[in-house]
Amino acid sequence: MARCTQLPAWQVLQEHQWEIARQHMRDLFSADTQRFERYSIRLDDLLFDYSKNRITDKTLEHLFELARQVGLQEKITAMFRGDKINNTERRAVLHTALRNRSNRPVLVDGVDVMPGINRVLEQMRIFSNAIRSHEWRGYTGKPISDVVHIGIGGSDLGPKMVVKALTPYCRPELKVHFVSNVDEADLVETIKNLNRETTLFIVASKTFTTQETMTNALSAREWFMAGVDGKEAIAKHFVAVSTNAEKVEAFGIDTKNMFEFWDWVGGRYSLWSAIGLPIAVAVGMENFELLLTGAHKVDEHFRTEPLESNIPVLMGLLGIWYNNFFGAQTQAILPYDQYLDFLADHLQQADMESNGKSVDIEGKRLDYDTGPVIFGQAGTNGQHAFYQLIHQGSKLIPCDFLAAARSHHHLGGHHEALLSNFIAQTEALMRGKTTEEAKVELVAEGVPEDQLDMLAMAKTFPGNKPSNSFLYQSLDPETLGVLIALYEHKVFVQGSVWNINSFDQMGVELGKQLAKTVLKDMTGDESVTSHESSTNGLLNYYKSLR
Ligand code: G6Q
Numbered sequence: 001m002a003r004c005t006q007l008p009a010w011q012v013l014q015e016h017q018w019e020i021a022r023q024h025m026r027d028l029f030s031a032d033t034q035r036f037e038r039y040s041i042r043l044d045d046l047l048f049d050y051s052k053n054r055i056t057d058k059t060l061e062h063l064f065e066l067a068r069q070v071g072l073q074e075k076i077t078a079m080f081r082g083d084k085i086n087n088t089e090r091r092a093v094l095h096t097a098l099r100n101r102s103n104r105p106v107l108v109d110g111v112d113v114m115p116g117i118n119r120v121l122e123q124m125r126i127f128s129n130a131i132r133s134h135e136w137r138g139y140t141g142k143p144i145s146d147v148v149h150i151g152i153g154g155s156d157l158g159p160k161m162v163v164k165a166l167t168p169y170c171r172p173e174l175k176v177h178f179v180s181n182v183d184e185a186d187l188v189e190t191i192k193n194l195n196r197e198t199t200l201f202i203v204a205s206k207t208f209t210t211q212e213t214m215t216n217a218l219s220a221r222e223w224f225m226a227g228v229d230g231k232e233a234i235a236k237h238f239v240a241v242s243t244n245a246e247k248v249e250a251f252g253i254d255t256k257n258m259f260e261f262w263d264w265v266g267g268r269y270s271l272w273s274a275i276g277l278p279i280a281v282a283v284g285m286e287n288f289e290l291l292l293t294g295a296h297k298v299d300e301h302f303r304t305e306p307l308e309s310n311i312p313v314l315m316g317l318l319g320i321w322y323n324n325f326f327g328a329q330t331q332a333i334l335p336y337d338q339y340l341d342f343l344a345d346h347l348q349q350a351d352m353e354s355n356g357k358s359v360d361i362e363g364k365r366l367d368y369d370t371g372p373v374i375f376g377q378a379g380t381n382g383q384h385a386f387y388q389l390i391h392q393g394s395k396l397i398p399c400d401f402l403a404a405a406r407s408h409h410h411l412g413g414h415h416e417a418l419l420s421n422f423i424a425q426t427e428a429l430m431r432g433k434t435t436e437e438a439k440v441e442l443v444a445e446g447v448p449e450d451q452l453d454m455l456a457m458a459k460t461f462p463g464n465k466p467s468n469s470f471l472y473q474s475l476d477p478e479t480l481g482v483l484i485a486l487y488e489h490k491v492f493v494q495g496s497v498w499n500i501n502s503f504d505q506m507g508v509e510l511g512k513q514l515a516k517t518v519l520k521d522m523t524g525d526e527s528v529t530s531h532e533s534s535t536n537g538l539l540n541y542y543k544s545l546r
Contacts, residue, residue, distance in 0.1 A: 009068075013059075017325040024464050026464075029051075053321075070496060076496075085503065088501055093269075094106060095265055120274050124280050128277070128281045128288075139230075142198050146198060147202060148177045149178050149277075150217050151180060151205060151241075153268070154206070154275070158268070159204075162279045163282045166339070169287050196228060202241060203253065205244075206267055207242070207247075221238065241259045241273075241274045261273040266503050271484070283477065292481060294478035324369055330375065332398070333376030333402075334378075347376075355371030355494055355500065383425065399429065402469075404474045404479070408475070428461065430463055438459040470486075
């Protein structure tokens with residue numbers, strides 16, 4: 001297949017970029033009073049406003065043509081159909097089947113995966129109901145008050161983000177904690193005030209071999225057993241989520257307390273599987289299913305909507321426009337919602353692990369930019385930190401703003417202040433402030449003539465900074481499902497254009513491998529000489545200090 005950069009649409013976009021680079025969005029808005037209406041899409045109550053982008057009808061036409069030339073529609077069909085598009089691991093990619101509320105059969109190697117998915121969903125329902133109704137009791141007969149989810153990466157970030165996002169749907173008497181870092185401080189600080197009799201651990205690991213998770217799980221088991229008589233108690237306090245029954249059993253967890261998932265669920269796409277068990281426990285299975293419903297709605301939209309009105313397609317193509325034609329290296333995720341505090345962390349993994357690749361699906365080295373650096377923070381905090389660089393720095397940073405029209409709380413004034421900041425920021429980034437406008441303000445403030453030019457330059461904002469806005473009624477489980485799935489498919493669109501495998505993670509595997517070798521070298525007191533001088537030096541200095 002031809003490289004995306006060799007395609008006619010790519011060449012056209014390169015020439016078109018010269019034209020657009022000279023135009024200011026301020027003028028595009030003045031020239032077209034219908035710009036917002038034309039460049040925004042509704043998906044039920046969610047509004048996706050992409051009008052504050054450096055685009056014209058021509059840009060969109062060329063971007064859609066690029067999508068057609070890379071065969072995006074066929075690639076979407078192949079993913080939903082269960083083709084083994086994760087070619088390096090020879091796996092299908094079917095997180096969409098996990099939330100397939102239509103229950104339409106989905107075949108992998110000729111076998112429908114839906115009955116298995118429904119069976120695990122039922123197991124999750126029974127378990128989460130039992131914990132929440134106090135039917136499930138600890139070894140001394142007390143109900144569970146604290147659930148500690150032990151996992152890392154894809155087995156941690158998704159559920160952690162969702163549980164935080166849905167805090168208003170949680171019960172104060174049932175706390176869900178997350179431990180991921182192998183740094184003992186994480187586990188120690190989490191369990192230090194917990195009661196063994198009322199604590200339940202979920203050990204979540206696709207492979208059940210990950211160093212961090214297994215180290216934490218073993219220490220958690222030790223902590224638990226230190227105060228308990230008899231190994232049978234473990235069955236009431238440890239459950240596992242994994243694809244590896246053998247290892248789960250070897251750890252000492254009864255496989256009847258194991259929740260299965262499958263190799264066609266990538267870690268960073270696994271919150272919809274049993275990896276989402278802490279979500280079901282925290283907010284109830286009905287709310288977990290609403291989360292699935294929201295994601296399924298986006299799946300149907302992504303699968304069937306024409307390119308021109310397809311939100312993830314637009315998100316992906318706009319990202320490509322800045323990444324590959326304007327040289328933007330980053331993207332900011334800016335939810336104006338404290339409950340979405342971990343959204344940027346989750347999307348950072350989803351995007352950077354998926355599209356942080358330098359070879360195409362045929363194993364050929366790429367000569368163009370792929371995935372952006374994703375970062376972000378809940379608004380308004382970022383405004384008092386890194387927004388300065390977005391407004392006046394030398395880098396182009398496309399931003400995504402997200403907010404709910406309604407808050408879960410009713411303290412007067414807060415929500416209006418929050419949303420006014422969101423909307424004002426998108427306007428300021430787009431409009432900027434000319435030197436002339438800055439001068440007029442300074443003169444009105446009585447600034448002396450000799451400082452006028454210098455200050456006016458410092459207070460000039462170039463504007464023309466692109467942003468997307470997502471505005472919806474409230475952050476409920478279904479809406480959250482919608483938002484996450486939109487971003488998952490945006491990542492897919494970009495990976496499809498770049499012709500990379502968005503579903504393996506060799507960089508993560510490397511880390512897992514290296515840590516084992518170095519761990520071996522750390523034991524004993526003898527000097528290490530098997531690495532280059534810096535690694536030897538670090539190991540030997542560590543040995544001298546410990
Ligand atoms: C995600 C990655 C990675 C993975 C963790 C945990 O897509 O594969 O982040 O989720 O390394 O792996 P386990 O679930 O196997 O412990």
